[in-house]
Amino acid sequence: MSKSSTVTVRETPVSEVSTVTAGGLVIHGETFLVDTEQRIDLVDLTDRIMGVVRKLRVKEGLVSLWSLHTTCCVFINEFQTALLSDIRHFLEELVARDAEWQHNNPAHSDCDRMNADSHLRAMLLGHSLTLQVHNGDVVLGQWQRILMAELDGPRARTLRVQVWGVA
Amino acid sequence: MSKSSTVTVRETPVSEVSTVTAGGLVIHGETFLVDTEQRIDLVDLTDRIMGVVRKLRVKEGLVSLWSLHTTCCVFINEFQTALLSDIRHFLEELVARDAEWQHNNPAHSDCDRMNADSHLRAMLLGHSLTLQVHNGDVVLGQWQRILMAELDGPRARTLRVQVWGVA
Amino acid sequence: MSKSSTVTVRETPVSEVSTVTAGGLVIHGETFLVDTEQRIDLVDLTDRIMGVVRKLRVKEGLVSLWSLHTTCCVFINEFQTALLSDIRHFLEELVARDAEWQHNNPAHSDCDRMNADSHLRAMLLGHSLTLQVHNGDVVLGQWQRILMAELDGPRARTLRVQVWGVA
Numbered sequence: 001m002s003k004s005s006t007v008t009v010r011e012t013p014v015s016e017v018s019t020v021t022a023g024g025l026v027i028h029g030e031t032f033l034v035d036t037e038q039r040i041d042l043v044d045l046t047d048r049i050m051g052v053v054r055k056l057r058v059k060e061g062l063v064s065l066w067s068l069h070t071t072c073c074v075f076i077n078e079f080q081t082a083l084l085s086d087i088r089h090f091l092e093e094l095v096a097r098d099a100e101w102q103h104n105n106p107a108h109s110d111c112d113r114m115n116a117d118s119h120l121r122a123m124l125l126g127h128s129l130t131l132q133v134h135n136g137d138v139v140l141g142q143w144q145r146i147l148m149a150e151l152d153g154p155r156a157r158t159l160r161v162q163v164w165g166v167a
Numbered sequence: 168m169s170k171s172s173t174v175t176v177r178e179t180p181v182s183e184v185s186t187v188t189a190g191g192l193v194i195h196g197e198t199f200l201v202d203t204e205q206r207i208d209l210v211d212l213t214d215r216i217m218g219v220v221r222k223l224r225v226k227e228g229l230v231s232l233w234s235l236h237t238t239c240c241v242f243i244n245e246f247q248t249a250l251l252s253d254i255r256h257f258l259e260e261l262v263a264r265d266a267e268w269q270h271n272n273p274a275h276s277d278c279d280r281m282n283a284d285s286h287l288r289a290m291l292l293g294h295s296l297t298l299q300v301h302n303g304d305v306v307l308g309q310w311q312r313i314l315m316a317e318l319d320g321p322r323a324r325t326l327r328v329q330v331w332g333v334a
Numbered sequence: 335m336s337k338s339s340t341v342t343v344r345e346t347p348v349s350e351v352s353t354v355t356a357g358g359l360v361i362h363g364e365t366f367l368v369d370t371e372q373r374i375d376l377v378d379l380t381d382r383i384m385g386v387v388r389k390l391r392v393k394e395g396l397v398s399l400w401s402l403h404t405t406c407c408v409f410i411n412e413f414q415t416a417l418l419s420d421i422r423h424f425l426e427e428l429v430a431r432d433a434e435w436q437h438n439n440p441a442h443s444d445c446d447r448m449n450a451d452s453h454l455r456a457m458l459l460g461h462s463l464t465l466q467v468h469n470g471d472v473v474l475g476q477w478q479r480i481l482m483a484e485l486d487g488p489r490a491r492t493l494r495v496q497v498w499g500v501a
Contacts, residue, residue: 005414008380008424016466020394020501021285023357027394029468039199060187060194062231062306062329064396064466068475070412076294078237080172082269082276083286090287095424104294105451109416112171119417120424123459125290127410127478130229130297130464132329134185134196139327144294160473162396162466166189181428213342227354229398229496243461245404247339249436249443250453257429257454287366292457297464299398300361300494302353308402308493309340311461333356 003110014068014160019152029058029162031068035155040091042084043148045074049131050138052161061133061165068160071118071152073125079145091151095120118152125149133165170277181235181327195223196329198235201297203320208256210315212241212326217305218277219328222226225315228300228332235327238285238319246312246333262287285319300332337444348402348494357388362390363496365402370487374425376418377406383465384472386495395467395499405452407459407485413479419455425485429454436448438439452486467499 019028030052034043041092045065053063065074077141098151101116102108132139150157169189186195197219212232220230232241244254268283269275296313299306307313318323353362364386368377379399387397399408411421435450436442463480464475474480484491 001415003416005390005412005417005477006378006380006479007478008478010469010471010474012466012471014473018394020360020500023192025189025192025357025359027500029394034455044173047174060185060196062331064464066466066473068397068473068478070410070475070477075290076237077286077290078172079168080170080270080276080278082170082272083172083283085275086268086270086283086287087290094261096320101418103414105416107355108419109414111414116417116420118409120420123409123411123421126293126460130198130231130295132233132327133179134327134329134351135177136180137177137179139181139233139235139329140177141177141237141325141409143172144175144235145173155417158475160466160468162473164186164396166194186340190359192356192359203422212338213340227352227363229498243338243404244453244457247337247437247443247445248335249337249439250339250450250468252442253435253437253450254452271374272467293460297398297462299363299400299494300492301348301496302344304344304346306400306402306496308404308492309342310339310404311342311402312340314455333354333361 006069026164027164031158031160034157036150036155039153040088041150041153044079044145045148046146049146053133053163054136056163056165057167058133058165059136063131065129065160066160067127068158071122072157073122073127073149074129075125075147077147078143091121115152121151187237194331198325198327201324203317203322206320208317208320211246211312213313214312220231220300220305220330223330224334225330225332226290226303227298230295230298231329233327234294238289239324240289240316241293241296242292242314244314245310252284258288273320282319288318358500361498365492365494368487368491370468370484373487374422375484375487378413378479379482380480383480387467387472389459390497391501392497392499393469393470397465398496399463400494402492405456406491407456407461407483408463409459409481410478411481412477425455449486456483
């Protein structure tokens with residue numbers, strides 16, 4: 001039984017920007033970096049994602065947002081300092097950092113980050129969002145913000161946004 | 168440190184119905200309302216979503232379903248009175264309504280709905296689904312139903328469905 | 335009040351393979367089976383999903399992965415024996431199998447699988463993923479693997495993958 005994790009290998013690395021068209025449809029992708037400052041850190045990505053869509057001048061379409069890490073998530077919620085503090089505390093209580101996780105035990109795991117709690121929290125939040133574009137803008141309710149949850153920071157994180165749409 | 172939440176502003180409001188085409192592909196969007204009756208209320212949206220797809224006569228495609236609220240979710244599960252009761256009780260136990268959440272504390276928050284529990288439960292269920300269309304119908308297993316979870320009702324809720332497909 | 339669950343009926347059954355094109359775009363779907371061996375069983379689907387995309391020679395696009403069952407999920411995480419054991423134990427602790435769930439009570443439910451815990455765990459993990467394709471390959475981080483969570487096995491499970499893309 002291996003202590004190691006399976007590595008995912010692409011034939012070619014993910015490039016920073018790509019755009020193709022198919023019958024009036026644009027498919028545009030780009031990666032971007034987010035630096036985080038705390039072990040659990042919540043970052044508002046809304047304006048950045050909206051900016052990509054507006055720059056492309058896509059009228060109707062969809063946006064896929066993907067985190068390229070197992071312990072960094074994206075999700076929808078309200079962005080308010082008090083609520084962000086509640087989210088952090090809730091995640092810390094729901095999954096105990098110091099329980100006897102096998103992933104943190106050198107007898108069973110070659111990972112030295114001691115981050116089983118981060119992996120379990122990430123499983124609950126999810127690693128991607130697929131959003132709608134309408135009238136040139138991302139469809140979001142008044143209080144909805146696109147949030148990134150760093151769960152094992154501080155780190156530099158890579159995300160990729162892919163926009164599908166009709167100009 | 169602000170007690171307020173960030174507001175999301177669109178350049179133009181979401182219209183009720185829109186349809187565009189691109190190279191044989193239809194992209195159709197429409198919003199709809201759901202009135203809920205309890206604080207936690209589970210509503211079966213399956214027939215409504217299937218109806219939109221059948222009306223469009225799309226054969227192969229996908230459907231995006233989006234809730235425009237932070238405390239109203241969509242997810243997949245079985246629709247049975249007994250199980251719905253279990254889901255409600257599980258959510259109530261998993262996130263305590265009366266814990267000392269900062270979002271419910273006027274010293275830290277200008278929100279007077281006292282709904283921190285609703286926000287935390289919503290984070291676990293998610294706000295959207297992206298489904299497949301095949302042979303003119305949504306791809307669902309025999310017991311799968313598309314459910315909406317009202318987590319801070321009773322309220323009138325707005326959702327948006329976007330269908331991509333080939334006729 | 336019914337003890338039964340609502341059944342979802344398609345006009346035509348899901349076929350095993352289908353491919354259509356629209357303006358340079360390919361939409362390809364196929365179902366596949368996974369046999370599981372334990373009540374909670376975690377299966378790595380990454381190579382299988384990547385294989386479907388490579389076989390189609392799609393360069394830019396997206397992939398939808400759907401589980402056709404209420405108690406069988408798909409999600410992203412690291413694939414390591416120690417961590418998989420932690421995930422199983424966490425799910426077992428988060429939702430007690432032997433609590434007094436109504437779905438397991440013959441007075442309220444005609445389901446004899448006694449699997450309320452499976453349904454509640456599934457609600458937290460989710461039943462689908464929508465992934466990006468770039469440069470002919472699925473976009474995944476180095477440690478990200480596409481995992482299936484059997485939550486009420488052992489069973490034979492059906493999933494459907496739908497690829498959208500430009501060759």
